[in-house]
Amino acid sequence: MGTFFLGGCLADFSIGSCPPPEDDITRRVYSVSLNEEIETIEPDWKYHFGSGDNVKMHGIDSLRNYIYFSDDNSYGIIRVNYETKKQSFYQIEG
């Protein structure tokens, strides 16, 4: 049995391998409807979505259907329109 740490992949594990970002369930945002339908919002990895750690939810703009999130070490915020799935990335300065 191996152990790894999701997000930072800090452990020196002998079996298995660190999951690629695409397989890291902590680095996505999900939605569930009241009738239990689940959707995944997958960040576009071209935005250099940090180096690990968990998604940090920042807010929702319900009027415009935007949800905002980053990871804990973020250099920016990803904005996703949860109806159209269109994504934008906002760089944090400084």
Next chain:
Amino acid sequence: MVYQNTIGFNNSIIKIAQLFDASNIWIPSDTSFQQSGVRMPIWESDEKISFLSNEGVFLINQHDSTLNLISNRRPSHGYDISIENERVIFSDRDDSSNQLDDAMIFYKEGFDNTFVFLTRGVFPILVPNKNKFLYETSSELYISDFNGITKSLYKKSDSYYYNSSGKKRIAISPDGISLVITTSDGVYLIDINSNEIKKLVGTEYFVPDNWESPSNTSSFVAPIFSSDGTKIFFSITLNEVNFKC
């Protein structure tokens, strides 16, 4: 409430406004805007953001930078504001106490500094469209009116907690009828009137076949309702996973 949850980067809410609406960049020109320890800005309406600083709780209009002091006390365990009827509720505790249940919830109507003690508890939330609020103790989640009539909604278990990073665990529906709590094993919907609890999604949906259940180390966090109340957004944290091999 149009916007929910917190945004905060680099101790600055100026950048937040830029992020939220690039077409309407808000940069306060008033040099008196020199708050220290700014954190936890929250969109309270289409125009106004509340935030904490070392000086208290403030409300700022993103368009004209009007800054209002909402409370000269800095809540230690959460606060909530209703812009529409100028209600403020927050939890604070004596610096000499480390006990969560020693924290006290205060309330006021009108943006002055006359607060009324309500009860002991933490993380108070004003219930939309109702004259009630949610709050927690170390063991239970309650709903109460402002006359002291209180009902337990949920007894906390090991699967429910506020972790040290303070990730949000509760969201209340826009109509104030139901709430969502996120635990280590799922996302639950609670009917405020009946206390009926429904599990919307659990760990099993997210854990790949070659992983052992990470139920002791995982957590569903940061729930947010969509404005129509039909969807709940959330994320998952995992510290450590044992996988089968």
